[in-house]
Amino acid sequence: MEDLRSSALICSLMELIDARKFADARTIILEQNVVDIAECIDGIEDPAKVLFIFRLMPKEMAAEVFAYLDPDAQQRIVEGMTDRELTHMLEELFLDDTVDFLEEMPAGIVKRVLKLSDSETRQHINRLLKYPEDSAGSLMTIEMMELKKGMTVLEAIRAIRRQSSQKESLSSSFVTTPDRKLEGVVDLHDILASRDETVIEDIMESDVIAVHTHDDQAEVAMLFKKYDLLAMPVVDNERRLVGIITIDDVVDVIEEENTEDIYRMAAVTPDDETYLKSGVLSIAKNRFIWLLILMVSSTITSFIIRSYEEALATLVVLTAYIPMLMNTGGNAGSQASTMVIRGLSLGEMDIRDVLTVIWKEFRVGIICGVGLSGFNFARLIFLDRLDPLVALAICSTLLFTVIIAKLCGGILPLVAKRVGVDPAIMAAPLITTIVDAVSLSIYFALATMFLL
Amino acid sequence: MEDLRSSALICSLMELIDARKFADARTIILEQNVVDIAECIDGIEDPAKVLFIFRLMPKEMAAEVFAYLDPDAQQRIVEGMTDRELTHMLEELFLDDTVDFLEEMPAGIVKRVLKLSDSETRQHINRLLKYPEDSAGSLMTIEMMELKKGMTVLEAIRAIRRQSSQKESLSSSFVTTPDRKLEGVVDLHDILASRDETVIEDIMESDVIAVHTHDDQAEVAMLFKKYDLLAMPVVDNERRLVGIITIDDVVDVIEEENTEDIYRMAAVTPDDETYLKSGVLSIAKNRFIWLLILMVSSTITSFIIRSYEEALATLVVLTAYIPMLMNTGGNAGSQASTMVIRGLSLGEMDIRDVLTVIWKEFRVGIICGVGLSGFNFARLIFLDRLDPLVALAICSTLLFTVIIAKLCGGILPLVAKRVGVDPAIMAAPLITTIVDAVSLSIYFALATMFLL
Numbered sequence: 001m002e003d004l005r006s007s008a009l010i011c012s013l014m015e016l017i018d019a020r021k022f023a024d025a026r027t028i029i030l031e032q033n034v035v036d037i038a039e040c041i042d043g044i045e046d047p048a049k050v051l052f053i054f055r056l057m058p059k060e061m062a063a064e065v066f067a068y069l070d071p072d073a074q075q076r077i078v079e080g081m082t083d084r085e086l087t088h089m090l091e092e093l094f095l096d097d098t099v100d101f102l103e104e105m106p107a108g109i110v111k112r113v114l115k116l117s118d119s120e121t122r123q124h125i126n127r128l129l130k131y132p133e134d135s136a137g138s139l140m141t142i143e144m145m146e147l148k149k150g151m152t153v154l155e156a157i158r159a160i161r162r163q164s165s166q167k168e169s170l171s172s173s174f175v176t177t178p179d180r181k182l183e184g185v186v187d188l189h190d191i192l193a194s195r196d197e198t199v200i201e202d203i204m205e206s207d208v209i210a211v212h213t214h215d216d217q218a219e220v221a222m223l224f225k226k227y228d229l230l231a232m233p234v235v236d237n238e239r240r241l242v243g244i245i246t247i248d249d250v251v252d253v254i255e256e257e258n259t260e261d262i263y264r265m266a267a268v269t270p271d272d273e274t275y276l277k278s279g280v281l282s283i284a285k286n287r288f289i290w291l292l293i294l295m296v297s298s299t300i301t302s303f304i305i306r307s308y309e310e311a312l313a314t315l316v317v318l319t320a321y322i323p324m325l326m327n328t329g330g331n332a333g334s335q336a337s338t339m340v341i342r343g344l345s346l347g348e349m350d351i352r353d354v355l356t357v358i359w360k361e362f363r364v365g366i367i368c369g370v371g372l373s374g375f376n377f378a379r380l381i382f383l384d385r386l387d388p389l390v391a392l393a394i395c396s397t398l399l400f401t402v403i404i405a406k407l408c409g410g411i412l413p414l415v416a417k418r419v420g421v422d423p424a425i426m427a428a429p430l431i432t433t434i435v436d437a438v439s440l441s442i443y444f445a446l447a448t449m450f451l452l
Numbered sequence: 453m454e455d456l457r458s459s460a461l462i463c464s465l466m467e468l469i470d471a472r473k474f475a476d477a478r479t480i481i482l483e484q485n486v487v488d489i490a491e492c493i494d495g496i497e498d499p500a501k502v503l504f505i506f507r508l509m510p511k512e513m514a515a516e517v518f519a520y521l522d523p524d525a526q527q528r529i530v531e532g533m534t535d536r537e538l539t540h541m542l543e544e545l546f547l548d549d550t551v552d553f554l555e556e557m558p559a560g561i562v563k564r565v566l567k568l569s570d571s572e573t574r575q576h577i578n579r580l581l582k583y584p585e586d587s588a589g590s591l592m593t594i595e596m597m598e599l600k601k602g603m604t605v606l607e608a609i610r611a612i613r614r615q616s617s618q619k620e621s622l623s624s625s626f627v628t629t630p631d632r633k634l635e636g637v638v639d640l641h642d643i644l645a646s647r648d649e650t651v652i653e654d655i656m657e658s659d660v661i662a663v664h665t666h667d668d669q670a671e672v673a674m675l676f677k678k679y680d681l682l683a684m685p686v687v688d689n690e691r692r693l694v695g696i697i698t699i700d701d702v703v704d705v706i707e708e709e710n711t712e713d714i715y716r717m718a719a720v721t722p723d724d725e726t727y728l729k730s731g732v733l734s735i736a737k738n739r740f741i742w743l744l745i746l747m748v749s750s751t752i753t754s755f756i757i758r759s760y761e762e763a764l765a766t767l768v769v770l771t772a773y774i775p776m777l778m779n780t781g782g783n784a785g786s787q788a789s790t791m792v793i794r795g796l797s798l799g800e801m802d803i804r805d806v807l808t809v810i811w812k813e814f815r816v817g818i819i820c821g822v823g824l825s826g827f828n829f830a831r832l833i834f835l836d837r838l839d840p841l842v843a844l845a846i847c848s849t850l851l852f853t854v855i856i857a858k859l860c861g862g863i864l865p866l867v868a869k870r871v872g873v874d875p876a877i878m879a880a881p882l883i884t885t886i887v888d889a890v891s892l893s894i895y896f897a898l899a900t901m902f903l904l
Contacts, residue, residue, distance in 0.1 A: 031659055035679050157609075157644075164645040171623065171682075188640070192609075193616040207483055225707070227487050228700035230623075230682065247699055248680035251706065255677070258710045259794055262717070266790035267783055275795040276805060280812055284819040287787045291820055291854075292827065294783050301775035302836070309768050316761050319771045323753035323778055323888055330782075330884075331719055331746050335739045338718035342711055343727040353728060360732055367736040368743055375744065384754070402743075429783050436775055 009040045017052060026056045034061060038068030051080040063092030071104035078109055087116045094168045095121070096141035096249070099128045136220050137213035139253065140234045140243030145173040149183060149201035153194045160188070169246045171230040175204050180240040182208055182233055210235050213242060217253045222347055224250045261345055264424035265338065267294060290429070297433045301326075301440055308444040317386070318447055321394050322440070329401040329439045330432035332368060336361050336409025337431050341423045344413060351418050357410040365406035369399040393447045401439040408434055461492045469504060478508045486513060490520035503532040515544030523556035530561055539568045546620045547573070548593035548701070551580045588672050589665035591705065592686045592695030597625040601635060601653035605646045612640070621698045623682040627656050632692040634660055634685055662687050665694060669705045674799055676702045713797055716876035717790065719746060749885045753778075753892055760896040769838070770899055773846050774892070781853040781891045782884035784820060788813050788861025789883050793875045796865060803870050809862040817858035821851040845899045853891040860886055 009032065016025040029037060037057075044050050054062055054077055066074065066089060078086060090098060090113065102110050102125065114122050124142055131137030145167045147156050160170060173191070175184040184204035194203050210233045211220050223232065224247060234243045260270040267290035271278060305312070305322075312318060340357060343349040349357070373395040380391035408431050413423035461484065468477040481489060489509075496502050506514055506529055518526065518541060530538060542550060542565065554562050554577065566574050576594060583589030597619045599608050612622060625643070627636040636656035646655050662685045663672050675684065676699060686695045712722040719742035723730060757764070757774075764770060792809060795801040801809070825847040832843035860883050865875035 033657075033659060033661065033679060161644045164641060170641055170644065189616060189622055192613045192622065205485075207485060209485065225703055227485060228703075230699070247682070247703075251677055251680075251699075251703065254703065254706055255710075255798060258707075258714075259798070262710075262714060262790060262794055265714070266717075266786045268787045268790060274798075274800045275791045275812075276801050276808060280815045280819070283791075283812070284816045287784070287816065288820050288823055291780060291783055291787070291824055295776060295780045295824055295828065298776045298779040299831075301779075302772040305772040305775070306769070309772070312771060313765060313768045316765045316768075317758070319764060319774070320754040320757040320761070322771070322774060323757070323892070324747060324750045326775055326778070327750040327753075327884060327888065328743060328747045331743055332739075334718050335720045335743070338714060338720060339727045339735075342714055346707060346711070346726075348726045349728050356728060360727075360735070363732045364736045364739065367732070368740050371740055372743055372747055376747065379748075379751075429779075429786075432779060432782075436779065440775070 010043055029056055034064040035068050037065045042070045042073050047076045047080060050076060059088050060092050063089050067097035074101050075105060083116060090117060094141050094143055095124055099125060131213060134217045136211045136215045136234050139217055139245045139249050141168050142243045143168045144244040145170055147173045147175055147200055149175045151200045153191055153198045154196040156191055156200055169231045174233050174241055176241050182210060182235050182239055182241045218257050220245060221250050221253045261424045264422060267429040294429050294433060300437045304440045311448055315451060325397055325401055325439050326436050329405040329435040332402045333405035333409035333431040333435045336406045337413050340410050340413045344417055344423050351414050354414050361406040361410035365403035369402035373399045389450045393450045396446055397443040400442050404438050405435045462495055481508055486516040487520050489517045494522045494525050499528045499532060503529055511540050512544055515541050519549035526553050527557060535568060542569060546593050546595055547576055551577060586669045588663045588667045588686050591669055591697045591701050593620050594695045595620045596696040597622055599625045599627055599652055601627045603652045605643055605650045606648040608643050608652055621683045626685050626693055628693050634662060634687050634691055634693045670709050672697060673702050673705045713876045716874060746885060752889045756892045763900055767903060777849055777853055777891050778888050781857045781887040784854045785857035785861035785883040785887045788858045789865050792862050792865045796869055796875050803866050806866050813858040813862035817855035821854035825851045841902045845902045848898050849895040852894050856890050857887045
């Protein structure tokens, strides 16, 4: 639905511009949501037309659209802009959007932008650019609403209205001491709900939930989710207020963290780029190293099989069920590891729950294992017409494999967390390798015992 | 960090209550964030103490805390409350929180709550309870701020301040026609930034982004993410405004949708309960059926192996490399499927990109396949000291397997999407089964060709 909206918009805008009906084009643009215009501009190839559409917008709107553009489109536009135009746009852009944009630009553009900024902005930009990539500092903006605790509600509302156009978020205002230490936070909702003469100090919350500039973005996202925040203050080591993080950026962080987890669970090194925009070499690189590690570690299975080569030569039928045993073990393990990894990511469980997990997975393993083995035994006897002893060896292995896989899947992510490794890399592929080895050893041990 | 905060809170509260220092306990409670108090109450076993703490809070705060409690704690509290207390709390609760709570309660409590509500609220509750579980209607609340387009900014601010305590979100106000059709939306930010005499109609956005009551919550989440919204109106089929959805609920939806995707990709049927709270039987049920399906479908590999039983008997060494081939194929496929499924979930790609995906996966497959085969060939010759022809059969199979796995992994989720099946169930386990069969067939075909 949205894609149609954007492509229809491109068509009609292009037609109007080709027909030199600029006033009509401007009218259409003014009616659109800035996100849709950005999507439309991203889809236009001709740089001259992009710049043209851009110049039709009032400067405030242009800055908003700019913040939503792809880096490629941003670069093309900035390269086409005069210094004067660029200076005006930089004045309108919120600092976090300027920094996000600069992070993707070549050095030449960064230099030009810094040259055109006034010295205070330049200092802020340089400071923000220095925060580590996934830190609270790199997410924050410095355009927050500040109040003094002695103000009345009426004075506060006047201050907020006067400064509103320069603030990225008004949902919370922050109260600081003269040396900029964070003292309290007050929601706009509460200000508006209070009487004119109420003093801010009486309605502010002094137990403020805040993060440090160097805290990880995953921690920030967790706090936003837990406390249903719309904005959160960021403080430095002396607890001085240095910026705020807003929920719209946190939503992106949440999706980014989820993508990273999902990629790691599938043995892919996470990357900032989307699939369609990533180059073949970069995708191959992010996958190859894991495939190699897992391939090498799965050679342990070759050793096990080769050491039973003689037994297998007399009972080749055993070979036929190796893939089924290994797949089922792998799946059983990845089911458990996935649920535990997800629980850890969402903060729903923790290393202290290890005994609960073990006990739960053990029982689930028995239920699933008995069910699968029973089903399989019937199939092997009646359909595959196997010798009952062979079927017994296969099904006993299946039972043990499922239980062990569930236990490994439950425990290993917790162990990873304990030793400070991302639990997500303990997911399916790695556990499969371990479970394969265990499963094969049991298989051959039981087969030798029952059949030879 | 937060857990410590909550358990320290429990301890000090319990001590104060046991020492009958109620005023001190109340002071501590008033200083806390409602989410922390809820977490603390969830951790207290004794129902009498829970109710006691609950009664120490002012009623507005008690309602806020109540909304954050676990259903178990909610039930215990409501069962201990007098009708009068319950009525007061229901008056303070926002309607979406009341409905969320009722959805988890036994029939007796639902009946009691409905009996104590006035007839208008009862109607609203009944209507909200009827929306399908994952619909926009089930997410919304009806306490939104409404304005008329003829109002001035000064009048609007007065109206907002007067009604603020009954509204769940003030970030946007909604403008409707006399027959309640949605005409426009105006951000509080824009109201506050405008002059007193400005008319709402001049600053409202008439191209409103809205959803229908029956739209899926995933669609709602997508729109919030795309347009960086804080609140979104919900309309009925006649485009009448019936409620709003706020970002805090959408953040929960985003995590829920991610969990469902992740579970499906690991062949686990998604469930509303968290891992720790789910019973063993329910976890086993959500996993067993998938394990069974995958086990049965992986029996195709037994057929293939058994049909080559004679060839294998003469060359048992071939068996030793089956697990490595199958694991690598499975991993290569799940890397591709994971990236495509995630791209689809995030709306970054779409079925029209199928050719791009095929071409990209084909090239990535060749790069990874050649790299892995080359590495493996050296290892097989120099470490395992295999016959070069055997090594060649294994490594050629590996190359083909990786390429085919990448292609299947890339294409199948898109096919699933095309035919209206959730792409996530086309993930690792199912693709592994397909790739296994293909890989084994190639293996035996090549081995027969090269070696017999």
